[in-house]
Each structure stands twice: as C-alpha cells, then as structure tokens.
Amino acid sequence: MDSFGSILTEAFGLILIWDPDLIEIIGLSLRVTLTAVIVACVIGLPLGAAVGAFRFPGRTIVAVVLNALMGLPPVVVGLMVYLMLSASGPLGPLQLLYTPMAMIIAQTILVTPIIAALTKQVVEDLHREYVEQFASLGVGPLDRVGALLWDARYSLLTVALAGFGRAVAEVGAVIIVGGNINHVTRVMTTTIALETSKGNLELALALGVVLLAIALFVNAAVMAVRASAVRAAYA
C-alpha cells in the first residue's frame, strides 16, 4: 500500500489535471443536489412560512411532524423511495430506479422538511414582530407570506445553504436509489464509499477534498450572507 503522502499527491493531481471522471462525478453531484434543494425550497419555503405565520387547526401537529421529519434517517428514506420506484412498486412503471431522478426524489424528501422547519422558525419570529402592523394595514394572507419570505430573505438563504450542505454530503439514500452506476448515477459520496472499499484511495481522497472544499465554501457563504444582512440591518 502506498504511503499517505503519495496518495494525497495523486489525489491533488487528479483535481489539477481536471480528470474527466472526477468532473463528471462532481457535476452530477451538484446537479442532483441543486435540483433537490430548489424543489425543496419551492415546497418548503411557502409551507414553512404558512405554518409560521398562520394559526389553523392542526398547526401544532404539522410543526411537530416537520420537526420529526427533519431527523429522517437517509437510509430509511432511500428504502422508502426504493420501494416506491422498484418494478413492483406503485411508481415502478415510471422506470426511475437507478436514475439521477430517483436520487433527486430521495434528496428532495430529505431536504424539504429541513427547509420547511427552519423556515417556520425564522418566519414565526419575524411574524411576531410584524403581526400588528400587518393587521393595521390590512395585509391579506398571500401578501403576508410573500412579505415575510422576502423580509427574511437573508436568513432563508442560509437555510437553503444548510439544506444544500446536508444533501451534498448525504450517501445512504442516494446509494440505495441510485445504485452508484458508473457514468450514470455516481456522485461524490457514493464514489468515495465504493472506491475506498475497492482500495482506490486516490479518487476517493480527491473527491473527499472537493467535498470538504464545498462544505467550506457553503459555510463561508453563510457567514458572508449574515455579515451583509447585519450591515444593512436586514438581519
């Protein structure tokens, strides 16, 4: 077995020469995760805002369910999506199993509750501050949700980034529904898992470095967003 130093050198070499396999895997990872996060935001932001801003029967139950779903074990989500999409499952005819679409579905299910629950928290706090002004102006329900989402935009951007961070690093669900098929459904995390078990540590480590860099970038972005929001008193 090579020394750690030479593995590391080779890993950085792969990144530096812009290795086509590496790029393909990173590209698919980002495509799947970004799509899932966007869909999760489209569902989770209005849902979280509605639960945060309105009193309706069953509101507490929805909030509790959202919080519980936040901690969904990824492998369980993977298994459920697998059962739905497998040939004998209800969505079997769509033939989505082992496609990027299946991974997007699994990640969306994982990330939506996170986005919705965090959005609810943010919007609830803001709504408490705005509620009387809204009532005084006679703001309707749709305008309320719109205004709250807009005024919480900086916090919500960090919520979306948190969802992205969770999804991009997730392995359990995507490996079950994606199958880690070369050139089809291999993403960073599943490749790391597979290549490590095969002893191909250079590619695994190169992807690990990229994943780490993405995590650092997301955190830096969150801090930058916060800082600019505070500067503009929009936090």
Next chain:
Amino acid sequence: MLDSASLMKTFRADVAEKVAPSVISARGLGFAVEGRVLIRDVDLDIKAGRRTVIMGSNGAGKSLLLRLLHGLIAPSSGEILWNGRPLDKAARRRQAMVFQRPVMLRRSVLANLDFALRVHGVHGPARRDRERAALAMARLEDLAASPARTLSGGEQQRLAIARALACAPDLLFLDEPTVSLDPASTHAVEMLIGDAHAAGVTTVLVTHDRAQALRLGDDVIFMAGGRIAETGPVEKVLQNPQSEVARAWLEGRLHFEPGASETK
C-alpha cells in the same frame, strides 16, 4: 314592521348623527385576559376632524384602548361603532396606526412606503406620486434608499407617520409618537400630525406630555385603571381636573386607584 314610533326613532338617530357625526364610538367597552379586567366600561365618541388625546399613567390601558378601537384585538364586552356601524376589516382600512415602537419592514425607506400603498391598492403613477409626497412630508428624500431599520428613532417615527398618512386614512391613532425623541424631532413629528389634522384626518394621540396635549389636542380622555376617569376639552381638564386621579397624576403625585387592578 315599521311603526311610526320606530320610524321616528330612526329619524332622530339620523338627525343626531348629522348634527354631530361620530367617526368612532365605543359603548360599554371591556377587555379581559384570563380573568384580569384590563379595560372596563369605556364609552366614548370621537367626532370627525377632532383631535383627541389620551392620557394616564403607565399601565392605565391607553395602548390597549387604541388596539381595541383599531380592531387589532376583540373586545370581551361592549361594541365599537365606526360611522355608526360595527367595526370591520373594511373600516380598519380607513384607519391607520403608529405604534408605540414603530414597526419597520426589513427594506428600504421607499419600499416600506411602497408596501403599505400596494396593500391599500394604490398602483401605477398614483403610487409613485404618493411615495414622493410622503418622502417629502417626512423629509426623508435623501434616505429613500436606506434600509429603514438603520434610521434614527426620530426618522423612523417620521417614516411611520408618513407611511400611515400615505394610505389616506380618515382616522390616525398615534401611540406616544414622540417619546424618546429630541426636541427637534419632536417638533418635526408634531408638524406631521398637524399636517394630518389640517388635511381633515381625525387624530387620537396617546401622550404623557401636558404641553404636547395642549398643542395637539382638542379633547382629552384621561384613563386610570382601565377606565375613563375624566373627559373634556383639553385646556379645561388639564387646568382644572375634576377627578382625583387626574389631579393627582397632573400634580405628579402617585395615585393608586383603589381596586384598579382587582380582578372582577
């Protein structure tokens, strides 16, 4: 069935309204939270175009009374009439309120005005005109693009009043709008309130400041322990209060209304 007696009654009520139209009135108004009575037996009539000031010690229920009259909270008893009819959402849109602590959206000064006007269904060039007028009125033209929450207390208060007036209300509630402002800002805010009155807006102002009450009030409602202790023309009441609470308060003596915070 309409008989002549009830017709006569309607007619007389009609005449009474024409002679002295009350823009807003309260009958037997009460408000309680968890058995604690915070507002009780409030009857009042505020005439169109008049300037009413509400005074009274901390916790007397002044802010609560404004909230009730503005329809932000529902009374536990009694009723509120807006132009002789029950207060509803449409009526509330004819009113505006400037809160004790102004609520600024996390947007620019201009966007704060824009939001209020959009909600009030003012669109197109009319909205831009009103925004420009409101900015000029509040002397905030140079700060139009600044985040509203970076404004000073006095500037925020001016913006809150301009935002309220931009919606062209018939009645404006102001809850201690100049508290913690310096004399210049206080003067600027008082000018705005004066402009509103000149434009025909009925004003209801909560203040602890006698001089301000004299400057900005025609009538005073003096509250103590959730009740109206005394009402009348502002000069008369401030110079020669009839109730013991009002006299004690105006003389700066602490006065504890017997049983004021008692539950009933």
